[in-house]
Amino acid sequence: MIIIYKHNIIFSLCLLACLLSFGIFGNVRSGACRTTSFQEFHRQEVSNCEKKGEFKKALISLKILRQLNPRDKKIAQEVIDFEKKIQSKAQQHFNWGVSLYNKKKYNSAEREFLITLRFDPENKEALDYLKYRAEDRYSKFYTSKKSDTLKKIARKIYKDSSKHFLIAYFNGLSPNDRLSQGQRLRLPIIQRSLAYKRTVTKTEVSQAEKYIKEEKYEDALDIAGTIRQHDLTNEDASSIEDKANFSLGKKLFNEKKYVEALEIYQKVDSGMPGISEAMADVKKRLKKKAEDHYRNGVKYYLNEELKLAIKEWEKALKLDSNHPKAAKDIEKARDLLNKLEMME
Amino acid sequence: MISSEFKKIVRNSFILLCSILLTACAGIGEKRADITEQKPTVQRPAPSIEAPYDSFKIVKAGRNDTYTTLARKYLNDPLLASTIKAYNRGRPVIPGQKIVIPFGQFDRGGLKPEGYQTVPVLLYHKFSKSRSDKMTINADNFENQMRYLAENGYNVISIDKFVNFLDFSIQIPEKSVVITIDDGWRSFYDIGFPILMKYGFPATLFVYTDFIAGRKSVSWDQAGEMADQGINIECHTKKHRNMAKLKEGETLNQYLKDIIKEISYSKELIFKKLAREPQYLAYPYGATNNIVVEVAKQHGFRAAFTVHRGSNPFFVNNYRINRSVIYGNYSLSAFKKNLNVFHKRRLK
DSSP states (O other), X not given: OHHHHHHHHHHHHHHHHHHHIXXXXXXXXXXXXXXXXXXXXXXXXXXXXXXXXXXXXXXHHHHHHHHHOTTOHHHHHHHHHHHHHHHHHHHHHHHHHHHHHHTTOHHHHHHHHHHHHHHOTTOHHHHIIIIIHHHHTTOEEEEOOTTOOHHHHHHHHHSOGGGHHHHHHXXXXXXXXXXXXXXXXXXXXXXXXXXXXXXXXXXXXHHHHHHHHTTOHHHHHHHHHHHHHHOTTOHHHHHHHHHHHHHHHHHHHHTTOHHHHHHHHTTSOTTSTTHHHHHHHHHHHHHXXXXXXXXXXXXXXXXXXXXXXXXXXXXXXXXXXXXXXXXXXXXXXHHHHHHHHHHO | OHHHHHHHHHHHHHHHHHHHHHHHHHHHHHHHHHHGGGSOSSOOOXXXXXXXXXXXXXXXXXXXXXXXXXXXXXXXXXXGHHHHHHHTTTOOOOTTOEEEEEOXXXXXXXXXXXXXXXXXXXXXXEEESSOOBTTEEEHHHHHHHHHHHHHTTOEEOOHHHHHHHHTTSOOOOTTEEEEEEEETBHHXXXXXXXXXXXXXXXXXXXXXXXXXXXXXXXXXXXXXXXXXXTEEEEEOOSSOOOXXXXXXXXXXXXXXXHHHHHHHHHHHHHHHHHSOOOOEEEOGGGOOOHHHHHHHHHTTOSEEEOOOOSOBOTTSOTTSBOOEEOOTTOOHHHHHTTOOOEEEOOOO
């Protein structure tokens, strides 16, 4: 009787052990496997994104790792260091942007402010320069002096005191309001026939052409940008841009930077002599390079080196976005990689 | 004896099995608690500017989850599927796998190392069943264009979302497009509107109020009906005058008064008729100047549209937004040329 009872207990305990090992431990093991894979993915993302200059994405992956490993002091420190690095980069680009802006190199300044916001989307000053101060460049400002009235200012600025109502309207005042000394007023630009065209000086055009010869393309484009701020459709500005971009495209082509060359050529007016041939030439080179990368990818794929294959195909796609096979093959390889990860 | 012992074994095993099952259930319970995020009882707020740009939550994907279901569950907007997908670097959703749900606006402005997002704003005028000319598009062409957008991953977004994007306060899906229609022709209600509804696309109708309720225009009832179904009814002035030019013999004082009237009267009338306050203005002929812009600002418009062809980055001037007129005689390939959704520029 006692023996049977003991057997009963032993049998039941064995059953429990079996179930536990199959159920709970099995679960824990597979859960751990998935966690590792998820963490590994984000660990890789940190270094991949950092390499590509996508610091914000890298930081997010680091923060995901920190959340999954709340007691890991090393990761916590990495997050802090990374945040500092991003802030410092943002500040550096912002300072460059301000310096270029003050030199009236608006096109180049715009680029620096965009980079600042890419690193630090909360940087309100960069946003202000980029979006709102641009409007100020279309406006005139006037600081009132002792005994100034709206009529006096209108006479001084527009040679017509009756236009004082416009100054009042632009500044939320009534036409007969008194002004205080030092009051900053925004003045409307009254365009001739309300269709103002800015006259482009010969010096500006020849300076731009000089810059193009000296391969200072950004400076030439800045001159065109300044003209366009007042006259969007100005033909001189278009001509400077076309010449600068065409020359820049040729330079990039000679340096074998075909993707960049194509981007620049695409900005040039399609009617410009020589541009169609230049574009066809770049496209031909890009297709060839894309095909080379595609074939390398196939070799890697056949050797079961899926990640390398994907890299090669991505390069092929970057060079030729209409590549007939690369996109589908990347998808297939990624599916396969995911399945393999799940099986591990 | 044996049979009674056997019964005991069976009974004890049964009790043990039950306790194991209970433990297991408790385990499942824990797991459920872990996955409660999958079926939130309380609707979570959509990503907002208040949340830090890098705030997120890690959840486990359920059996039938896709990026769209996750976007609906956690961000209250299935259109944000691409946002979650981008955040998870395009990894496929596999049941049981961890997925990161972003709560902050991590990609405002669509800024990338290789350039930035741009949004095309398309402009239509009249519609016809079969005839087409420069300002009139026929039903087949319009449907082909809408189908092209639907089948090629474009996201047609509302004007509100678009202007929030311009204000750098929200991120919008990649390949976002805005659809606008000017004037308020009746043919839009009869032909264009049903096609937009078929594809579930929001759009904005800019009306000039002197034209509305006429023989060839939509009525206020029709405008209201469309407004109830996702069409924003916005301002295209009162009489459709060219606001960038003085009329013959008009003084500057008369000009300013008339511009104020063009803008304020139409805004008030739309509000009176539809009980919705217009927030956006389309300049007739796309023509504007700094005086008109000032009047628009002072009347509380958040943004205003020209007809300058081109797509818009977030830093475009809100009162000089580009719009591309889609002429009725455009082929599909000519239409596609107006869908530039990214501007390449080295930003690193």
